[in-house]
Amino acid sequence: MPTPIIYHIDVNSAFLSWEAARRLEEDPDALDIRTIASAIGGNEEMRHGIVLAKSPLAKKCGVITGEPLAHARRKCPNLVTFPPDFELYVKRSNDFMTLLREYAPEVEAYSIDEAFCDMTGTGSLYGDPVEFARTLKDKIRTELGFTVNIGISSNRLLAKMASDFEKPDKVHTLFPEELPEKFWPLPIENLFFVGKSTAKKLRSFGIHTIGNLAGSDRNTIVSLLKSHGDTIWHYANGIEITELSHEAPMNKGYGNSITIHYDVTDSDTAKKILLSLCETVGARIRDAGAYISVVQIQIVDNEFRQRCHQTTLPSSTNITEKIYETACCLFDSLWDHSPIRLLGVSTGKATTESYEQYSLFDTGKNERLSKLNSAVDDIRRRFGEDSVKRACFIETSTKNKGSAGSMPKNKDSLSHFLKL
Ligand SMILES: [Mg+2]
Known part of the structure; x- marks a missing residue:
């Protein structure tokens, strides 16, 4: 059996990147909105606009995804905003998934701008998986006009965690042997499936990093957080016990x-x-x-x-x-x-x-x-x-x-x- 190789491919600031790509396609001399302090968010007339995506410069000003546009403007007065266009996102997402299907034997769309690709056994075809991920990332950038991060590991959980490391336009690996160096020092909030309230609870028990959780006694964590505790204890140890799959298993269903x-x-x-x-x-x-x-x-x-x-x-x-x-x-x-x-x-x-x-x-x-x-x-x-x-x-x-x-x-x- 060949070692499993999973890519998790995540579009960087998807909504903003897709808006930028469209503008540049329509006019190659247009301003690349990724290079200024900008955000996607709507709709301000209705007074409930929130930031859906932001550029690196907006991020530097402290703008965060999910906050009201009015707050973002206070932090970043020259913020340029664009309303969301979900029709455009669906189209770009389809282009993205179609390109992935040309190269990966198995592609699973995980969300509108994320996909898992099972690359197991493609070594003879593409060579080194890390090298090929770089090629694929560059291909997406040239052909589709936006950048992605690719995380690589032997399971989907670790591949997903890896794609979240430094952004944008990067390839990262997180194989099981790399956990102590790359994964365990991270704050507990960074772990998949750990929300704010869980993190608060864990921190009150002295668990501040993913490594702290990985090294904790499993039964203690389960008594603290029930089955959710069991899941995240396994995740902290790099083990994908429950499927990351979104679909509830149902008998013969769609x-x-x-x-x-x-x-x-x-x-x-x-x-x-x-x-x-x-x-x-x-x-x-x-x-x-x-x-x-x-x-x-x-x-x-x-x-x-x-x-x-x-x-x-x-x-x-x-x-x-x-x-x-x-x-x-x-x-x-x-x-x-x-x-x-x-x-x-x-x-x-x-x-x-x-x-x-x-x-x-x-x-x-x-x-x-x-x-x-x-x-x-x-x-x-x-x-x-x-x-x-x-x-x-x-x-x-x-x-x-x-x-x-x-x-x-x-x-x-x-x-x-x-x-x-
Ligand atoms: Mg993304």
């Missing part, structure tokens, strides 16, 4: 989730994200010719507390709107208003036959929706993911564009707008 790089604090935004997740989940279900009857949602908050909630439908379905409606009900009953960092939708009890509880009013509508869904899938397959969009997404991007001072948009894509 799911999707997304890590959000800022805190989602309102239900409108959360539900838009749920809708986009339900769109991909629904498309996968229909693509497989399946029907599902269990819907589950997953919420992870900014302290990494995870909550799941599921329900069984009266009839099996493959309709996006049904899944979405159910996901929204589950969300309303599950969400405690703590800031959200990850949302997931999964489905289960998949069958290849539909069954429907008799309903006088539903049947006709379901049939129409089902046909509409299939038509949309077909258009997307032929003309690309972006060819059909829901009205609510269009409105979002229109609003963003409006406050951006109008950005010329790519008009090539076939625009079918659906009001559902």
